[in-house]
Each structure stands twice: as structure tokens, then as C-alpha cells.
Amino acid sequence: MPEQQQYIVVERDEPIAVVTINRPDKLNALNWGLVAELADQLEALDRDDAIRCIVLTGAGNKAFAAGADIAEMSNATPVQMATGSFQSWDRIRRIATPIIAAVGGYALGGGNELAMHADMIVASENAQFGQPEILIGVMPGAGGTQRLARTLGKFRAMEICLTARRVSAQEALDWGLVNRVVPEGQHVEEAKRLAQEVAKQAPVAVRFIKEAVLAAYETPLQDGLAYEKRLFALLFATEDQKEGMRAFLAKEKPTFQGR
Ligand code: DAK
Numbered sequence: 001m002p003e004q005q006q007y008i009v010v011e012r013d014e015p016i017a018v019v020t021i022n023r024p025d026k027l028n029a030l031n032w033g034l035v036a037e038l039a040d041q042l043e044a045l046d047r048d049d050a051i052r053c054i055v056l057t058g059a060g061n062k063a064f065a066a067g068a069d070i071a072e073m074s075n076a077t078p079v080q081m082a083t084g085s086f087q088s089w090d091r092i093r094r095i096a097t098p099i100i101a102a103v104g105g106y107a108l109g110g111g112n113e114l115a116m117h118a119d120m121i122v123a124s125e126n127a128q129f130g131q132p133e134i135l136i137g138v139m140p141g142a143g144g145t146q147r148l149a150r151t152l153g154k155f156r157a158m159e160i161c162l163t164a165r166r167v168s169a170q171e172a173l174d175w176g177l178v179n180r181v182v183p184e185g186q187h188v189e190e191a192k193r194l195a196q197e198v199a200k201q202a203p204v205a206v207r208f209i210k211e212a213v214l215a216a217y218e219t220p221l222q223d224g225l226a227y228e229k230r231l232f233a234l235l236f237a238t239e240d241q242k243e244g245m246r247a248f249l250a251k252e253k254p255t256f257q258g259r
Pocket of ligand 1: 026030066069
């Protein structure tokens with residue numbers, strides 16, 4: 001049975017879960033309550049050992065999310081912008097379980113930034129990515145300038161943020177912003193398939209890999225290499241390392257326990 005809060009629907013299908021932003025009449029615009037609820041639900045799934053990978057999507061076929069809620073934001077004070085809502089985004093950034101964004105339709109502004117908080121992105125053919133904040137007199141505020149620059153390079157990031165140009169699914173694939181493009185409407189199924197692939201791997205190694213790849217964004221190469229080396233060595237403390245290597249040598253399929 002899907003679990004429904006005000007804005008977020010969680011459907012568990014162990015070992016994966018599908019989290020749906022459910023505000024389709026407003027193109028899943030991200031108000032503060034919604035982002036806090038999303039962070040709560042993702043954290044609950046992150047604590048749950050039975051869930052190994054999360055698919056994040058938007059309800060309806062028009063949008064993953066068309067950005068932060070402009071109606072709510074229009075009269076916000078700098079203090080409001082700088083406090084509560086940033087904490088929710090930060091909580092989403094710290095989720096250790098891999099997240100796959102399944103994007104159909106618009107992923108704009110905070111919607112694109114939310115997709116970029118995920119670890120892989122599956123796009124429907126009708127997906128459109130962009131940072132249109134410049135059109136309403138502001139700029140990306142949830143990581144858009146930084147993650148686009150690191151993912152696509154300076155010049156494409158500049159064009160997207162300075163001109164509000166939308167990027168099609170195919171372009172996003174060519175540019176390395178998404179992992180794959182599927183026929184319209186098939187993005188959630190494909191993301192679930194990919195999530196099952198991740199979910200069957202050794203759980204501790206999965207979490208360490210996410211941690212290590214994300215560290216590449218934040219550390220100089222030498223420090224990142226040292227960090228990876230330590231995480232790699234630490235995996236030799238797991239039963240799953242013993243089981244994985246035993247099964248390989250015995251020409252059997254491993255059974256991973258997540259310890
Ligand atoms: N906010 C509020 N409502 C929105 C919305 C949004 N971002 N996007 C769409 N809606 C609402 C529309 O107002 C409309 O509501 P009703 O009039 O029916 O009540 C309904 O959704 C359907 O939208 P449209 O009628 O406009 O639909 P169209 O197909 O004609 O156009 C569109 C679709 C996506 C091109 C258009 O809706 C649009 O341009 N939307 C705004 C896109 C945008 O500018 N997004 C960026 C917003 S700024 C931060 C965290 C995050 C952020 C900032 C700071 N911190 C942690 C502090 C992020 C900022 C942003 O995302």
C-alpha cells in the first residue's frame with residue numbers, strides 16, 4: 001500500500017522504494033513544507049535496511065518539478081531563504097542510499113537542482129531541464145551553478161543559467177546530465193529497473209561507492225584517492241567481501257547480507 005503524506009507518496013517495493021512528489025496541479029512546485037516532507041521521507045527510507053535504492057519522481061506527465069514555489073517565495077525575507085529551507089535541501093544531500101531521479105516533463109530551477117541531488121537520472125523523451133531563475137530576477141539557489149559547472153563544464157553551465165535556455169532530454173544525454181533517455185512515460189519503470197540492479201549489489205559497498213564518488217566533488221584528487229583507498233580497505237571488514245570473493249572462486253552467485 002502506498003503511504004501518502006500531504007505532498008509525498010512513498011511506495012515500498014523492497015528492496016527499492018518509489019518516492020513521488022505529488023502536487024501535479026502546480027507542476028510539483030517545491031514549497032517549503034513539501035521539501036521538508038521529502039527530506040523526512042528520504043531519511044526514513046535511508047534508515048531502513050530493507051531499502052537499498054530509491055527512485056524519486058514527480059506525479060503527472062508534465063513535470064518532475066517546475067522549481068521552487070514562486071508564489072510562496074515571492075515575499076520571502078533573506079532570513080527565511082537562508083535558514084529553514086536550506087536545511088531540508090542539505091538533509092536530502094546527505095542521504096546515503098543511492099537515489100535515481102526519474103524525470104518526465106519539466107525539471108526546472110529547484111526541480112533540476114533536486115534531480116541533480118540524485119545519483120543517476122533517467123529521463124523520459126519529453127523531459128526538459130533548465131535553470132530559469134534569471135527570468136524572475138534571481139539565480140539558482142540549491143546548487144544549480146555549482147553542480148552544472150562540475151557536470152557540464154563552465155560554458156554550458158553559463159548558457160543554461162544566464163539565458164534560461166531549456167535542455168531537451170536528448171541534449172541532456174549528449175551533455176552527460178542524464179544516464180539514459182526512454183520513450184515518453186517509461187521513465188519510472190526504467191528507473192525502477194536500474195534501482196533493482198543497484199539494490200542487488202553488496203549494500204555496504206554500494207553506500208561507500210556513493211560516498212566516494214560524491215567526495216570527488218569536494219576534495220582534491222590526492223585526498224579523494226586516499227579516501228577511496230581507506231573505504232576500499234574497510235570493506236575487507238565486511239562479511240559481504242568474504243562472501244563475494246568466495247562465491248566468485250566457487251563459481252556461485254553471492255548472497256549479500258549488508259554486513
Ligand atoms: N511555482 C509556483 N507555481 C508554479 C510553478 C512554480 N515554480 N510552476 C508552475 N506553477 C503553477 C502555475 O502557476 C499554474 O498554477 P495555476 O495558475 O493553474 O493555479 C500551474 O502550476 C500550471 O502551470 P502553467 O499554467 O504555467 O503551465 P504551462 O504549461 O503553461 O507552463 C512552465 C509550464 C513550467 C513553463 C511554467 O509553469 C513556468 O515557467 N513555471 C515556472 C518555472 C520557474 O521559473 N522555475 C524556477 C523557480 S525558482 C533554495 C532552494 C531552491 C530554489 C531557491 C532557493 N534555497 C534552499 C533557499 C529554487 C528556486 C526556483 O526554482
